[in-house]
C-alpha cells in the first residue's frame with residue numbers, strides 16, 4: 001500500500017464524527033484606519049512617509065542602485081530588472097506598490113502582479129511600499145475578503161523590516177531581508 | 187535521562203536559570219499586553235479551536251482536497267508515512283538535482299525527522315538560516331524552544347561561537363554586530379543555494395496553497411533565490427479555507443511573541459516559471475495520536491510556544507530537560523504518544539496549574555491531557571506501579587491522592603503538602619526555587635504579584 005493510501009486509510013478507519021465548521025463573524029475595527037495603521041507600523045519598526053518626504057529622502061541619500069516598480073516613483077529607477085534575482089544582491093532600494101493593508105497589524109498584501117521578481121522585497125537593502133489611503137482595511141478578516149479567490153502563484157503580507165531577537169531577546173533590525181520599511185500612503 | 191535529572195543539571199547554574207525564567211516571563215507578558223488590545227480575543231481562540239476540530243474530524247477529505255488543488259497549481263505533492271520516508275524523498279530530489287548544499291528555514295518537522303544528520307551523512311551541507319537555528323547548529327545543539335531556538339544562550343556564548351566560526355571580534359557581544367555578521371555569512375549561502383527547504387505554518391485545502399511565517403525573511407530569501415523549494419508539513423497543519431487564515435494569523439504571532447503579526451507571511455501557490463515546488467505531507471505517528479480520543483486535540487497545535495513561555499516548569503528547567511523535539515507542556519503530551527517509555531517522565535513535569543491551557547490560542551486542554559497521560563503511564567506500569575511511579579514522578583506526584591484529583595484540586599492540595607515534601611531533594615524543580623505561595627485569587631493575578639515581589 002502506498003503511504004498516501006495507508007495514511008488515508010488510517011484516518012478513515014477512525015470513523016470520526018464530523019464537527020461543525022464555524023463561520024467567521026464581522027468584528028469591529030478602528031474608527032480611524034490611517035491612524036491605526038501608522039501606530040501598528042511604528043510598533044513593527046516601520047515608518048509612514050508622505051510622497052514628498054520620500055522624494056527628499058532619496059534625493060539626499062547615497063543609494064547607488066534603485067528599482068521602482070511603482071509608476072509614482074519611476075524617475076528614481078536607475079537599473080534594469082535582471083534575469084536572475086541574485087543580480088539584485090546589491091540593490092539598495094526597492095519601491096513597490098502594495099494592493100491593500102490591514103490597519104490592526106500594518107500588514108500589506110503584495111502578489112505576483114506587484115512583484116517583478118518574487119525576491120525583490122526580501123533581497124533589497126531598503127524597502128518602500130506604496131499604498132492608497134482608501135485601500136487600508138480594518139483587520140485580517142477584511143484583508144482576506146479583499147484577496148478573495150484571486151489566484152496569484154505567490155502572495156505575501158509584509159508588516160515590517162526584517163528583524164530578529166534571537167540574541168538574548170534584543171531586537172535587531174535587518175536580519176536577512178530589508179533593513180528598513182517605509183510606507184508611503186497616497 | 188529523566189526530566190527531573192535533566193532539570194537538576196539546568197538548575198546548577200542558578201543565575202542563568204533565573205535569567206532564563208525571567209526572559210521567558212517577559213515574552214509571556216508581551217503576549218498579555220497585545221491580546222488586551224483585541225476585544226474579540228476569546229472569540230478568536232474559540233473559532234480557531236473549532237476550525238481545527240472540524241479539520242481533524244475530516245482530515246482524510248481535506249488532505250485529498252489539498253493534494254488535488256496543489257497538484258493543479260503545479261506543486262508536486264509527496265506523502266511520507268514516517269521520518270525515514272520523508273528524508274528519503276528529500277534525498278532523492280537532491281540527488282536528481284545533483285545538489286550538495288541546501289538552505290533551510292525553521293521547521294520543527296525536519297528536526298523531528300532528523301533530516302540534518304541524514305543529509306550530512308550523504309555529503310550534503312545543510313545551512314539553517316534562522317539566526318537562532320544557525321547559532322545552535324554551530325554549537326551542534328538541538329533547539330531548546332520551538333519559536334526561540336537559542337533562548338537558553340547568553341550573548342557571550344554566541345559571541346564566542348561566532349568568533350570561532352565567523353571570525354568576529356573576540357569578546358564583542360553587541361547583538362547588532364553579531365546579527366550583521368550572521369547576515370553577511372548567510373547571504374553568501376542564500377546566493378549559492380539551488381534548493382531551499384522550509385516548514386509550513388498552514389496549508390489551505392480549498393486553494394492548494396501553504397503559508398510560511400517568519401520575522402527574519404529567511405524562508406523567502408532562500409526559496410526565491412533557489413530553483414527548487416521543498417516544503418515539509420505534518421498532516422495536521424491543514425485548514426479548510428483561505429479566510430481561516432484571518433483567524434490564525436491574528437492569533438499566532440500575538441501568542442508567540444506579542445507582535446501583532448510576523449513580518450513576512452508568504453503564501454505559496456505555484457512555482458515561479460521554470461522553478462519547482464514540492465510539498466511533503468508527513469504522518470510520523472500523527473494518525474496514531476488522532477486515534478487516541480483523549481489526546482486527539484493535541485494535533486490542533488499551531489506551534490506558537492506560548493505554553494512554554496508561561497510554564498513554571500519549562501521556564502525553570504529549560505527546553506533540553508525534556509529531551510524531546512517539542513519541549514514544554516505541548517511536548518509533554520505529544521511525545522509520550524511517540525514513545526511512551528522514553529518520554530514517561532514528561533507528563534509529570536508539570537504543576538497542573540493550567541496556565542498552558544489558558545494561553546493556548548487553539549484551546550488545547552493541555553493540563554488535562556497531562557493528567558490523562560499520567561494515568562495512562564501508571565496503567566502501563568501495571569503491577570510495579572509503586573516503584574516505577576516513584577521513579578517517574580520523582581517525588582510529590584506519586585501519592586495516590588495526587589493521581590485522583592483534578593488540576594484545580596491539585597492546586598489546593600499543594601497548599602497543604604508539608605514543606606518536607608515540596609523541598610524534598612528528589613523534587614528537582616522545587617529545589618531550585620520556592621514553590622508558589624498558593625493562590626486564593628486566580629492563577630494569573632497571583633502569579634503576576636508573585637513575580638513583582640521578587
Ligand code: SF4
Pocket residue numbers: 441486487488489490491492493494516542545546547548549550552
Ligand atoms: S499547545 Fe497551544 S500554546 Fe502550546 S505551542 Fe501549541 S498552540 Fe501554542
